[in-house]
Amino acid sequence: MPAVVVIGAQWGDEGKGKATDQLGSRADYVVKFNGGNNAGHTVVIGTEKYALHLLPSGILSPGVTPVIGNGVVIDIEVLFQEIDALIARGVDVSRLLVSSDAHLIAPYNRTLDKVTERFLGSRKIGTTGRGIGPTYADKISRVGIRVQDLFDENILRQKVAGALDQKNQLLVKVFNRRAITVDETVENLLMFAERLRPMVTDTSLVINRALDDGKIVVFEAGQATMLDVDHGTYPFVTSSNATAGGACTGSGVGPTRIDRVVGVVKAYATRVGEGPFPTELLDDMGEFLRVTGGEYGVTTGRSRRCGWYDAVVARYAGRVNGLTDFVLTKLDVLTGLPTIPVCVAYDVDGVRHDEMPADQSDFHHATPIYEEFDGWTEDITGARVFEDLPLNAQNYVLALEKMSGTRMSSIGVGPDREATIVRHDLLD
Ligand code: GDP
Ligand code: IMO
Ligand code: MG
Numbered sequence: 108m109p110a111v112v113v114i115g116a117q118w119g120d121e122g123k124g125k126a127t128d129q130l131g132s133r134a135d136y137v138v139k140f141n142g143g144n145n146a147g148h149t150v151v152i153g154t155e156k157y158a159l160h161l162l163p164s165g166i167l168s169p170g171v172t173p174v175i176g177n178g179v180v181i182d183i184e185v186l187f188q189e190i191d192a193l194i195a196r197g198v199d200v201s202r203l204l205v206s207s208d209a210h211l212i213a214p215y216n217r218t219l220d221k222v223t224e225r226f227l228g229s230r231k232i233g234t235t236g237r238g239i240g241p242t243y244a245d246k247i248s249r250v251g252i253r254v255q256d257l258f259d260e261n262i263l264r265q266k267v268a269g270a271l272d273q274k275n276q277l278l279v280k281v282f283n284r285r286a287i288t289v290d291e292t293v294e295n296l297l298m299f300a301e302r303l304r305p306m307v308t309d310t311s312l313v314i315n316r317a318l319d320d321g322k323i324v325v326f327e328a329g330q331a332t333m334l335d336v337d338h339g340t341y342p343f344v345t346s347s348n349a350t351a352g353g354a355c356t357g358s359g360v361g362p363t364r365i366d367r368v369v370g371v372v373k374a375y376a377t378r379v380g381e382g383p384f385p386t387e388l389l390d391d392m393g394e395f396l397r398v399t400g401g402e403y404g405v406t407t408g409r410s411r412r413c414g415w416y417d418a419v420v421a422r423y424a425g426r427v428n429g430l431t432d433f434v435l436t437k438l439d440v441l442t443g444l445p446t447i448p449v450c451v452a453y454d455v456d457g458v459r460h461d462e463m464p465a466d467q468s469d470f471h472h473a474t475p476i477y478e479e480f481d482g483w484t485e486d487i488t489g490a491r492v493f494e495d496l497p498l499n500a501q502n503y504v505l506a507l508e509k510m511s512g513t514r515m516s517s518i519g520v521g522p523d524r525e526a527t528i529v530r531h532d533l534l535d
Contacts, residue, residue: 110324111130117424118378123329125519127148128150128164134165136317137324139174139329140328141357144406145160145329150167153524162189167198174203207255210254214238214292232342235380250270257296264289271288314360328353332427368431369533372434375413376414376417377413383473385417419461432515439486450477453474456472480499
């Protein structure tokens with residue numbers, strides 16, 4: 108089973124980092140294919156805790172070749188901060204490969220991300236402020252700066268000047284900010300160019316050759332299905348394809364090469380930033396999930412909005428990603444609750460919707476229809492096979508599996524690498 112895509116099935120922070128790290132020990136390559144340092148993945152290995160943003164989580168497994176694919180947007184300063192922090196902790200990052208086609212987050216795009224949000228006021232998206240949206244906008248508008256541009260200063264200057272022509276008009280005349288110079292931008296972008304150079308290659312060729320040789324390649328998504336620019340809760344989304352299709356376009360492999368698509372899903376739901384979230388809990392129960400689940404952002408430190416598991420969203424993720432398996436995470440967080448509601452459908456202005464409403468306004472009005480499940484009180488963090496779980500926890504998982512339409516192949520019962528129940532091998 109050589110090519111496995113791992114995606115988020117909700118609004119992000121499902122535990123993709125832990126899932127990829129677990130596969131990483133058996134993978135030859137781990138490829139990040141979308142997003143940038145808006146992502147924040149926590150991986151816990153024994154007493155060590157790592158926060159990763161731009162680097163694929165597979166980087167923590169010795170022997171793996173981590174790859175930053177063409178679909179990623181790179182803040183080169185952040186990349187080297189992260190690399191240096193890992194080196195300081197003894198992690199070998201020498202195998203890292205970076206696509207020459209990946210786009211760079213220029214400093215003006217960080218500025219534009221922040222001022223645009225401020226300008227939007229109450230209509231803001233609640234972005235991470237890392238320049239992600241403006242950089243993808245430049246890519247689509249064909250004024251982006253790519254990794255390969257760093258190695259020809261003449262071309263780099265021309266491209267930066269072209270991009271700044273328009274952006275300075277916007278910054279000065281609309282946002283009342285100072286103009287940004289070509290010199291300062293080029294200087295910033297070139298700061299780490301020579302350190303980056305040996306890592307830069309045609310990563311599509313490398314990955315395809317690895318697949319030809321029968322190697323195991325894991326494609327790791329940032330963000331998630333409901334934040335996907337096409338399939339998420341637009342406009343409250345990120346600016347890339349975080350769904351499984353993005354693994355192909357964002358790394359340069361064809362869909363026929365993908366063998367398995369794994370959706371990571373939390374036993375409840377969270378969201379960061381603005382946008383609709385039907386099962387959101389604004390009461391003590393939401394606070395219970397936030398505190399017990401440690402639901403605070405790895406990237407921005409923001410409190411995550413918390414709510415019950417939404418089976419409509421999970422089914423939708425199954426459909427738009429073509430999921431073969433779910434990895435269910437954080438089941439342990441629900442321990443101690445007398446009953447656990449699960450959203451099975453929506454009521455939209457008196458009409459029942461079993462599937463995601465096609466119209467954005469309907470989703471904004473959706474009220475969850477809940478089914479209640481009995482909880483459990485036993486500590487489950489030591490469970491390692493399904494039968495170790497209390498009967499009510501087993502029933503909860505089996506009910507989610509039935510409602511969500513795809514088998515729950517792995518169950519997380521704690522943040523640590525080992526705290527996992529494997530029902531079906533994801534690489535088999
Ligand atoms: P990602 O962005 O999808 O990689 O997820 P994050 O790392 O942002 O958030 C997931 C958090 O849940 C991290 O702090 C993980 O260490 C933690 N985590 C992952 N799986 C489990 C689990 O099964 N149980 C518990 N209690 N924590 C988990
Ligand atoms: P991981 O990979 C959760 C959210 C932001 C905001 C929206 C757009 O850790 O799951 P952006 O800066 O991308 O333009 O912001 O997307 N967002 C995330 N939420 N987890 C993430 O990544 C996210 N990356 C972006 O909060 O609502
Ligand atoms: Mg995260």
